Amino acid sequence: TQLLEQSPQFLSIQEGENLTVYCNSSSVFSSLQWYRQEPGEGPVLLVTVVTGGEVKKLKRLTFQFGDARKDSSLHITAAQPGDTGLYLCAGAKNNDMRFGAGTRLTVKP
Amino acid sequence: GAGVSQTPSNKVTEKGKYVELRCDPISGHTALYWYRQSLGQGPEFLIYFQGTGAADDSGLPNDRFFAVRPEGSVSTLKIQRTERGDSAVYLCASSLNSYNEQFFGPGTRLTVL
Numbered sequence: 001t002q003l004l005e006q007s008p009q010f011l012s013i014q015e016g017e018n019l020t021v022y023c024n025s026s027s028v029f030s031s032l033q034w035y036r037q038e039p040g041e042g043p044v045l046l047v048t049v050v051t052g053g054e055v056k057k058l059k060r061l062t063f064q065f066g067d068a069r070k071d072s073s074l075h076i077t078a079a080q081p082g083d084t085g086l087y088l089c090a091g092a093k094n095n096d097m098r099f100g101a102g103t104r105l106t107v108k109p
Numbered sequence: 110g111a112g113v114s115q116t117p118s119n120k121v122t123e124k125g126k127y128v129e130l131r132c133d134p135i136s137g138h139t140a141l142y143w144y145r146q147s148l149g150q151g152p153e154f155l156i157y158f159q160g161t162g163a164a165d166d167s168g169l170p171n172d173r174f175f176a177v178r179p180e181g182s183v184s185t186l187k188i189q190r191t192e193r194g195d196s197a198v199y200l201c202a203s204s205l206n207s208y209n210e211q212f213f214g215p216g217t218r219l220t221v222l
Binding site for chain 1: 213
């Protein structure tokens with residue numbers, strides 16, 4: 001059983017569309033991170049959210065941390081083929097990190 | 110500057126053999142993590158070092174898995190009597206301390222035949 005549940009597991013959209021992916025848990029985290037991973041590489045950190053209700057924007061990406069610090073969402077506006085990849089959320093608890101299974105996003109040109 | 114490096118990049122071994130996977134963290138990073146990632150899954154936590162000591166090894170699946178970091182820098186993940194189910198990408202990450210961003214290496218793809 002995953003500590004962090006990510007949905008959807010797979011998402012395939014056309015270039016220019018908007019999308020939201022979710023990361024949910026019954027646990028409270030001190031912080032939550034979103035990573036993007038491409039084939040053959042390790043995950044690369046996109047953002048860290050710490051405060052309940054926090055919203056962070058990174059160009060076309062908007063990240064939100066739930067008020068109770070148990071869940072998070074990632075919204076991408078006007079998706080591009082370069083956004084294709086595996087999006088992972090990870091919750092920090094007791095000095096270590098637990099990852100979700102990820103959302104595999106494909107953006108078709 | 111140099112990132113996290115892992116060697117070998119690929120390792121093919123036979124069932125029952127012993128393997129060692131190496132991780133060179135970013136210089137000065139005190140925290141080091143090992144994860145295992147199976148196809149289509151997120152990284153699964155194995156063990157976390159703070160300095161030379163294993164602060165949390167609760168993710169090691171069984172006693173065939175062991176990891177060391179004798180000088181607080183390079184770490185080696187050791188797997189004894191490998192099984193086909195051990196096949197996965199083994200990722201290493203380091204961070205300045207346990208509360209900072211983790212920087213991942215490219216992983217070692219282990220295949221047990």
